[in-house]
Every structure is written in C-alpha cells, then in structure tokens.
Amino acid sequence: MNLLQILALLPDFRAARGRRYPLWLVLLLVIMGTMSGCFSYCALEDFPRRHHLALHQQLELSPLSFPSDSTFRRMMTRIDFAQLAQVFNQWAKQQITIQEAEWLAVDGKSIRSTVSDCNSSYQNFVNVVSVFSNCQGVPVPVEQFHNQESSEIAVVQSILTSLNLKGVVFTCDALHGQKKQSS
Structure with a gap:
C-alpha cells in the first residue's frame, strides 16, 4: 500500500458537513509540508499554494482550493495521533x-x-x-x-x-x- 492508501484508512472524525477536503489530503499536505520545513499553520497553508500545479498533476485532483491555516489547526488539534502514528508506522515498515x-x-x-x-x-x-x-x-x-x-x-x-x-x-x-x- 502506498501512503495515500494508508492515510485513507484513517476514520474521518469530522461531521459530514465539515468535510470540504478529504482527510487523507489534509494529512498528506501536513506530512509533505512538514518534511519541506513548514512548521506553522500559515506555512502549511502556503505549501500547497506554492506547489499547486504539481499537486494537482501528481495526485490527479479535480480543481479545488487547498485548506486554510485554520483548517490545518482544527485538524491537527482533533486528530487521533495514535491512529495516525500507527498507520504511518505501518507504511514506513513496508517502505x-x-x-x-x-x-x-x-x-x-x-x-x-x-x-x-x-x-x-x-x-x-x-x-x-x-x-x-x-x-x-x-x-x-x-x-x-x-x-x-x-x-x-x-x-x-x-x-x-x-x-x-x-x-x-x-x-x-x-x-x-x-x-x-x-x-
């Protein structure tokens, strides 16, 4: 399984009306942004804007905007880190x-x-x-x-x-x- 498939296994804790972006996408942007040196919510918001074209091409995304810093903040304060670490470690062990x-x-x-x-x-x-x-x-x-x-x-x-x-x-x-x- 690739990282996208692993991240998609995480249960989405958000209400249906609050799911503007798929959970796997937000988490992938956090991982990629952090690995690129983005250590604040504003920097995470800026990361997909700077790499907009490459992200759309590589992930085959339909045209959409990317999450704001407040979306990243809400997501990171509410995510079950133990579950995220478990699926990340599962992926890392395979790769x-x-x-x-x-x-x-x-x-x-x-x-x-x-x-x-x-x-x-x-x-x-x-x-x-x-x-x-x-x-x-x-x-x-x-x-x-x-x-x-x-x-x-x-x-x-x-x-x-x-x-x-x-x-x-x-x-x-x-x-x-x-x-x-x-x-």
Missing part, C-alpha cells in the same frame, strides 16, 4: 529497509499547545518520539506519549526493542546517557 551500519537519530519533542494543568507544578503535555533515518531522510517509527503517563526514556527503549535492529548506529541526546537505565 523503508534499514541497512546494516545505517545511522538513526532518536529524539523526542514536546508538542506546543498541548499542555494541560498549566497552573500545577507538574504539567501534562504530549510528546512525540521518532527514530529518523539519516540516510533515507524519513522517520522510521513515530510514537506519542503523555509525560505524566510515561517517559521519553521508556518510550525510546520500547521503540528500539520493537525495531529489533542489529548493526546500526543510534544517536540519542544526553537524556539517554544515564547510568541506571535498564537494558
């Missing part, structure tokens, strides 16, 4: 073969604007951990977690165990250089 001696970068990031309990001393927010193939330029798996439910260290260990790779080089930040980590 990407990790070679021996390949370098993989492991990193976790907190997602801005996901904080809850902002007045408490221990806030809850969503984090994303990815393992990025430097050679192929794509994330291999991506996994989400809430900081009050798990830790980056535990999630990274779980991902690396599930990948079951031998003979590759992982680069991690200092967080993963602690002495008392279980192996």
Whole structure:
C-alpha cells in the first residue's frame, strides 16, 4: 500500500458537513509540508499554494482550493495521533529497509499547545518520539506519549526493542546517557 492508501484508512472524525477536503489530503499536505520545513499553520497553508500545479498533476485532483491555516489547526488539534502514528508506522515498515551500519537519530519533542494543568507544578503535555533515518531522510517509527503517563526514556527503549535492529548506529541526546537505565 502506498501512503495515500494508508492515510485513507484513517476514520474521518469530522461531521459530514465539515468535510470540504478529504482527510487523507489534509494529512498528506501536513506530512509533505512538514518534511519541506513548514512548521506553522500559515506555512502549511502556503505549501500547497506554492506547489499547486504539481499537486494537482501528481495526485490527479479535480480543481479545488487547498485548506486554510485554520483548517490545518482544527485538524491537527482533533486528530487521533495514535491512529495516525500507527498507520504511518505501518507504511514506513513496508517502505523503508534499514541497512546494516545505517545511522538513526532518536529524539523526542514536546508538542506546543498541548499542555494541560498549566497552573500545577507538574504539567501534562504530549510528546512525540521518532527514530529518523539519516540516510533515507524519513522517520522510521513515530510514537506519542503523555509525560505524566510515561517517559521519553521508556518510550525510546520500547521503540528500539520493537525495531529489533542489529548493526546500526543510534544517536540519542544526553537524556539517554544515564547510568541506571535498564537494558
């Protein structure tokens, strides 16, 4: 299956009257835009405008406008990231073969604007951990977690165990250089 077919498997959570653009298209634009360096909703809105002709030709789209920044914002705040990560990881596993001696970068990031309990001393927010193939330029798996439910260290260990790779080089930040980590 290609990425479009995988994204089309995600259930659309929007009301029927709110479906101006197919869910797979909005998610594909987010993925492509992000891979092209678009890190804001306004930049995501600008991405399909800049690549309008190529997108219409390659995706065989009927003439239509593309989503606005507010559409991207609504979509990204309401999407079930666990489902999206699951279908993306399924696609990546089929498409990407990790070679021996390949370098993989492991990193976790907190997602801005996901904080809850902002007045408490221990806030809850969503984090994303990815393992990025430097050679192929794509994330291999991506996994989400809430900081009050798990830790980056535990999630990274779980991902690396599930990948079951031998003979590759992982680069991690200092967080993963602690002495008392279980192996």
